[in-house]
Amino acid sequence: MSILHTVNKSPFERNALESCLKFATDGSALLLFEDGVYAALKGTAVEPHVNDALARLKVYVLGPDLQARGFSAERIIEGVSVVDYAGFVDLAAENGKVQAWL
């Protein structure tokens, strides 16, 4: 059964994303939301880790949280998909389990 991993903490402040990427197996889905969206931005110190993850995970970012923080879709790393709240629900429904990296 596939897992949707969610990360809602800034990668610069907590190790939630780092741990998630260490344990998530190939083919899993990762959704970045709340302060987790900062990991989806281009040109950051964590971009190489997200690029590595894109080779084996499906990576999504929650659009409303990006917009709240002042970033448009153009600032997102290529390969990361922007979803809205309905998309979040779909991801939760499509995957058997949700693992929240709080």
Place this chain on the structure above:
Amino acid sequence: MSEVVKKFMYLNRKAPYGTIYAWEALEVVLIGAAFDQDVSVMFIDDGVYQLTKGQDTKAIGMKNFSPTFRTLGDYEVKKIFVDRASLEARGLSQDDLVEIAWEDFETEEEIENIVEVIDSARVGELMNESDAIFSF
């Protein structure tokens, strides 16, 4: 004012919206501004995200307090600093940040943008020079 003026620094290290720290810090800065102290507001680490342009919180149902930063000049807050290394680690530059204007109502002296990007060593010096640091 004849009282002793102290140097207060408000040190911001948290991103907005994910936690309440950024909003609380701004409230305290505005309250403190009423006491005619020598105030500086410092943004380091994830705190630099508080100043990004174009914040729009409609879709997350939270108050957008970003416009309030642009009023800091009106509260006679004249010193706003951002750590350059924190910006760079996040792929950001000064162009990504709001501009905060300042005007002296008596002399009509104007400064277009008081947001100053500085090196980490300077951040440390300014912390040393402060009488009190309020950390958020």
